[in-house]
Amino acid sequence: MVKFVEAKTLKDKVDVSTIGFGTHFTDYMFEMTYDEGQGWHDAQIIPYEDIKVSPANATLHYGQAIFEGMKAFRQGKDVVIFRTKDHLNRLNNSARILDIPPIDVDLVYDALHQLITIEKDWVPAQRGQSLYIRPFIFADDPYLGVNVAKRYKFYIILSPVAAYYAHGFAPVKIMVEDHYVRATKGGLGEAKTPANYAASLHAGLEAHKHGFDQVLWLDGIQHKYIGEVGSMNILFKIDGKIVTPALDGTILNGVTRRTVLAVARDWGMDVEERAISIDELVEDYKNGKLEEVFGSGTAAVISPVGVLGYKGEEMVIGDGKVGPFAQKMFNYITGLQSGLEKDVHGFIDKVTSVD
Structure with missing residues (x-):
């Protein structure tokens, strides 16, 4: 049973087209607590507010935390979520890697539906806009010590958003990083945990100084094999085939990545999940076989790549324009989300209807 605590006052709705990504939040959030010996308990929907933690909070010092990101959309009068349980199951995979107690997916699924139903008027109606859903778990032990925590907090917060990139659906510039390392096999690479994002920040700043939007990581041992971009998986159209790095424990098992691969196979395309080296990619570019490069992720859906920078040289992909496959896939997935496909x-999970 999820308890509902009603807010005394509600916020004014915002014009989503005028705000950035993840800057405004709705009236309510979901909260649940874990204590060793008691399990997850006290599930409730409460007014959105700041979280009070001890200065000795275990996560602040040792980083035991995980999160997810998904979206709710308007389809006419219906409110839907894209691949809800896939995201919740991936949260549990991250929990396994970080030794955090798993959630009851069905309980959280029902609680999320209840939360979205309460907040349905916050779901934007325009195509390209959505209600971003951020579930997260963090250790809440109030003492210093490098241990697996005995107490955790789980929250879901909601944020109305427009497009992830301010410039919209346009090619981005990606720099291939051959010095800094984000993840290695046996580490946290496949977990959606703050540590992975913290590890990417410095290289990202360096890339921005050179005019690039994001970083494409190589493997942490040989600096040879392609991994993922800081905020998305990476895919290539090479000689008519869709090629993407195999899941080897160092990259996130992206829900949008899975969607792209499933749909590409439906369309009769050859799909390869395998190790691909940067040298192979450069050679394919020189031979004219590298037709398209694009990223996939919940926030941006599909991000076409117009330029790949590597060792001081720039590879201009498809004349720097959006490729036809990336455009078609973007149109299809956003069409699914908006109800046009x-x-x-x-993939689509109906939650409620708007009056």
């Missing part, structure tokens, strides 16, 4: 895979 038929959902043959069961």
